[in-house]
Amino acid sequence: MTIEPFAPVHLLAVLPEILLVVLAGVLITADLALPAARKRELGLYAAVGFGLVLGVTLLVTLPTVSGGLIFGGMLRHDLIAFAFRVLFLFAGVVTALIAVDSPTIGKEGEFFLVLTAAVLGMNLMAAAADLIMLYVAIEMTSIGLYALAGFLRENDKSAESGLKYFLFGAFTSSLMLYGFSLLYGFTGQTNLYNLAAALTGLPLEASLLALLLVLVGFGFKVSMVPFHFWAPDVYEGAPTPVTAFLSVASKAAGFAVLIRFLLAAFPGIESIWTTLIAVIAALTMTIGNVIALTQKNIKRLLAYSSIAQAGYMLMGLAALSANGVSAILYYLGMYTLTNLVAFGVIVLVGRVTGSDEIADYAGLSRRSPGLALALLVAFLSLGGIPPLAGFFGKFYLFTSVMQSGLVWLAIVGLVNAIISLYYYLIVLKVVYLGTPKDEAAVYPVPRPYQLALWACALGVIFVGAVIGPWVNIAAAAAGGLF
Amino acid sequence: MIPTSYYLALSAVLFAIGVTGVLTRRNAIIVFMSVELMLNSANLTFVAFARQFMDLSGQVFVFFVMVVAAAEVAVGLALIVAIFRSKQSISLDELNQLKG
Amino acid sequence: MFSLVPLVVLFPLAGFAANAFFGRQLGAARAGLLAVLAAGAAFLVAVVQLAALAGNGFAPVTVPVAEWLRVGDFHVAWAFQVDTLSVTMMLVVAGVGTLIHIYALGYMREDVQHNGDPGRYPRFFVYLNLFLASMLVLVGADNFLMLFVGWEGVGLCSYLLIGFWFEKGAAGLGNARAAMKAFVVNRIGDFGLLLAMFLIYWTFGTLTFSELFERLKTVRLDATGQLIVTAITLLLLLGATGKSAQLPLYVWLPDAMAGPTPVSALIHAATMVTAGIYMITRNHVLFALAPQSMEVVAWIGAATALFAGTIAVAQTDIKRVLAYSTISQLGFMIAAVGLGAYVAGMFHLVTHAFFKALLFLSAGSVIQAVERGGAQGGAHAGQSAEAHHDPQDMRFMGGLWGKLPITQWVFLIGALALAGLPPLAGFFSKDEILLDAFEHNPAIFWVLVAAAFLTAFYMGRQLLLVFFGQPRSTAAAHATESPAVVTTPLIILALLSFFGGLLNLPKFGLYGYAGSLLLKEFLSFSVEAEALPFNAFVAGLSTVLALAALGLAYVLYGRAQATAQDRDPLAALLGPVFGWLRDKWYVDELYGFLVVTPFNTLSQLAARALDLGGVDMTFNNLGELARAVGAGLARFQLGYARRYALVMFLGAVAVLAYFLIAR
Secondary structure (H helix, E strand, O other), X not given: OOEOOOOHHHHHHOHHHHHHHHHHHHHHHHHHXXXXXXXXXXXXXXXXXXXXXXXXXXXXXXHHOOOEEEOOOOEEEOHXXXXXXXXXXXXXXXXXXXXXXXXXXXXXXXXXXXXXXXXXXXXXHHHEOEHHHXXXXXXXXXXXXXXXHOXXXXXXHHHHHHHHHHHHHXXXXXXXXXXXXXXXXXXXXXXXXXXXXXXXXXXXXXXXXXXXXXHHHHHHHHOOOOOOOHHHHHHHHOOHHHHHHHHHHHHHHXXXXXXXXXXXXXXXXXXXXXXXXXXXXXXXXXXXXXXXXXXXXHHHHHHHHHHHHHHXXXXXXXXXXHHHHHHHHHHHHHHHHHHHHHHHHHHHHHHHHOOOEHHHHOOHHHHOHHHHHHHHHHHHHHHOOOOOHHHHHHHHHHHHHHHOOOHHHHHHHHHHHHHHHHHHHHHHHHHHHOXXXXXXXXXXXXXXXXXXXXXXXXXXXXXXXXXXXXXXHHHHHHHOOO | OOOHHHHHHHHHHHHHHHHHHHHHOOEHHHHHHHHHHHHHHHHHHHHHXXXXXXXXXXXXXXXXHHHHHHHHHHXXXXXXXXXXHHHOOOEHHHOOOOOO | XXXXXXXXXXXHHHHHHHHHHHHHHHHHHHHHHHHHHHHXXXXXXXXXXXXXXXXXXXOOEEEEEEEEEEEOOEEEEEEEEEOHHHHHHHHHHHHHHHHHHHHHHHHHHHHHHHHOOHHHHHHHHHHHHHHHHHHHHHHHEOEHHHHHHHHHHHHHHHHHHHOOOOOOXXXXXXXXXXXXXXXXXXXXXXXXXXXXXXXXXXXXXXXXXXXXXXXXXXXXXXXXXXHHHHHHHHHHHHHHHHHOOOOOOOOHHHHHHHOOHHHHHHHHHHOHHHXXXXXXXXXXXXXXXXXXXXHHHHHHHHHHHHHHHHHHOOOOEHHHHHHHHHHHHHHHHHHHHXXXXXXXXXXXXXXXXXXXXXXXXXXHHHHHHHHHHXXXXXXXXXXXXXXXXXXXXXXXXXXXXXXXXXXXXHHHHHHHHHHOOOOOHHHHHHHHHHHHHHHHOHHHHHHHHHHHHHXXXXXXXXXXXXXXXXXXXXXXXOOOOOOHHHHHHHHXXXXXXXXXXXXXXXXXXXXXXXXXXXXXXXXXXXXXXXXOOOOHHHHHHHHHHHHHHHHHHHHHHOOOOOOOOOXXXXXXXXXXXXXXXXXXXXXXXXXXXXXXXXHHHHHHHHHHHHHHHHHHHHHHHXXXXXXXXXXXXXXXXXXXXXXXXXXXXXXXHHHHHHHHHHO
16 A cells, blocks of 8 residues: 655545644633633533534545545545544544533543543544554553543542553553564564565464454453453443443444454454454353343443443454444444443433432433433343344344354354343333332433433434445445455 | 564563563552553564664654653553552552442 | 225225324214214225226226335235226225214214213224225235235224123123134134135245236146145135134124124124125136135035024024024125126125125114113113013014114015015025026035025014014013114115115016126126026025015914013924024034134143243243353452453463464
């Protein structure tokens, strides 16, 4: 792949990132300038800022998509990068909206600043085509996320989750870095797209060693087994808006780099790593689903559920086809919307009841039918019930897997989907059929909140009902990788 | 000229020491130090290969890694301090509120 | 104009939906009116289709409405087939249906008062409109699948309407049981129809009538092909025996009388039960290829006609007599189509719809008259000494002539039409069937003649028991006529029963005249049938026998019993045989013993041992297993960071091992 010499249009390609830097500046200034009473607006600025950048991305960067390597080979401006950017920015908008009225983090300017930095890092992760860029972007994101997870320093759980996240993250990313160094050493290249050619002449063990180390790093981000142990603890301990962002954007970013890296750098040894990924996918799904059956805390439940969802998506990777990658993209889109809705509800309920235990959700349908309905839509979509988007996501994943001949994996996936249905429905049962402890509790839903929840919930239904355009986009993006 | 393989062996040893430190030590700061050790072993590898290939990419990479490591230290130590404030201890074994 | 045909279904469907969702807000009067308007609109659309057909030279037209299923080669659409056969059915169904809707306005108002739940009134019209829509889908369908949708729809509505007063009936369950019986027995027939559809698709590759018949025209059948076609037609016959209440699946119809009288009239006399005959007629091309099946069809029809007739002569419930009479007349129609006399069968279908609906509706009028009399009589005499009796029991009627001026005359006309006296409609239609039997299958002819004799006899018996002699109860003594909204449809139906023969008058030898064989001409565009010349012997024989039967009835019942407790004169004549007849030849008990009880035992076994014990246990255990595994795995996640790191490291080692092995 040739590196295009610099042209001004390339700046348009990174315009979203530039604007994010500007947004960060705006947020710092606003944080300093605003009096304490108006600090709430910071979140709104952030949300509006993300929204604007999202608009710019859609309007300006889309037309310039060329699929070429720009900025000296650091970034690849293709459809898949674009698709992921949209996802991250959308997640950023919703997270900012959810966090706005939070009593603990809503008024902290640094929170939104770090959020912006994390989103910026993720954007770069999705587009990175060089080892250096990749590492810097991953670390930028990760460090931001460590800070976000441990943001509530006084809260024991939050601090613990931050530290755990940090330690594991640092550990695995240094493993990954060592892998990068070996790759560089074996091939003399840092550009992903040159690695494959350079690796073919080398003994197999070299590629395998590098692959192993790299896989550890990416596996951590994606929470695949056996690198998933941080996920339940961090998801439970972090402030809930952060959990929402983590579960959605960080996972998507992990998949972005995993897909791009594996397909670009290691196509030669596909046969070895597809089986490995398939086995890992099966294990991840099963472990995630099975442990979720025993959970009493809803954030932990969703953490294990996210692990399982990662397992499903790994299936698409194991399929090693454009269909598989397109299925992953569709699934990520659906998963973003769905998880944001679910966590949106959890944030609100947590704010009112002060608890994240499932038992405290009893009778939610009577106290706040709207929130219960949103939770219903989200959980049913996660469980894979038609006609919601989750069903089609799973359908496409299973189809791509079977088309690639991994029928056993599809069967495992199916069984897992059935198992997962139990814990989703249990929560819904508690919500709809339980008796509320406090009948009079009122669940005020602030305006920005309503907007976020409505947009996402409708999105879940809509993306499921009218699947054509989304699948086409995903397929087009995936095609660019092959 | 010292053969590259010597450097690689050294960095491998450092890496192994780092991994062992992470896995076996209870003190959060020691664990963190071990992670830094691993990062540095990677840096050593980069520099060694950069010298072998006479290619600057490796050295550039090292700069970035150092910057990242610094940022990581900032955040990481802040988190460790936060834990210390509430628990008066930085033993990893006492971090078990989140479980199941 | 043909494009309007979907409205024939959409109007009643709209009535159904409006009443279903807004019935309570609309109130009883408006709900009923809406339903009547919907039915009337459907009838008008059917008339428009008739006009359109006439303008088109009576050639058949297919009106597609929407795509339905398209899976590979399998293609089925929602489309209407507008030809003379389906328009005939539409006119009968919608026309008689509208009249019965009007009747039901008045009848149900009294019925809901009598049964104590006035709020249920709109629900009746919801079901009734839905039934009409389903029946029209059935007759208008251009393919088997759409026909099946209508078939099932009418079955459902039949269930809902029979069990309309679901909490009443014998032991509080009787009506619900009857509804269930109707549904289940129909299901057996439906199963036959489904199998036939599968076979048709599998053999001929299409379910659309026009395509199927095209393919059948050029098909050449070898031995297996013949076997398949015979199987198909016999399975279609099974479906028809279920819906049209023939041997052996007729047992639901007498019990279906538990439903309100308009239901009995519309569904179990005039329309739904004719679906089987319509289906066979529609598929005449198929049946023509399987002569053995046609033989079977004819014999089942004839046997049923006779069998049901023997039971009818011994019944005491006014509606049961009519129910068995319906089964018998349906037997006539089935025999006719089995003989290839499609026009005769359809003609009898039309006239039967007129006079049987008339008879049922007038029976309903009589029943309500007796109920009113009972309420009044009880009020007059304080507490009546006689026990509370079933208003439908003919033994407690009598002497109603003169008290119910309109009902009596229309009932008489209906009864005589059914008996087959010229020049009423029943004579001409029944005569055609007998004529065809005479020409083609003398054995069947004599069976049908015997059945016709019995028909006239039990109708005479019913007339005499209900209207003549002395009133055998205070209720009968104080009976009063029904309101105009009830009697007006009766009058219209009576006129149709009287003049209905004009639809298809036979040619007298060389003397043809305008209007003769009208129906045959009309139907000839859909169904071929031969026009047999008028045979004086057959006509004369049937008339003479009818009169003789009426005379015999007069002899036995003319000097009717003075009290209800007196023994039925026929019982004296027949001895123990009367008991068998009255108890329906113990067929229900036989079925119970052979089929129902073993099936129930098997179900209990399957439910308790197999399902609860086996399947449920397995899945419960699987669930427990999953949870146990989860709990076990969760013990790895105890919160100790070092433990996590260790497992991660071991995982990485495992992957390395895999790599080393796999390379």
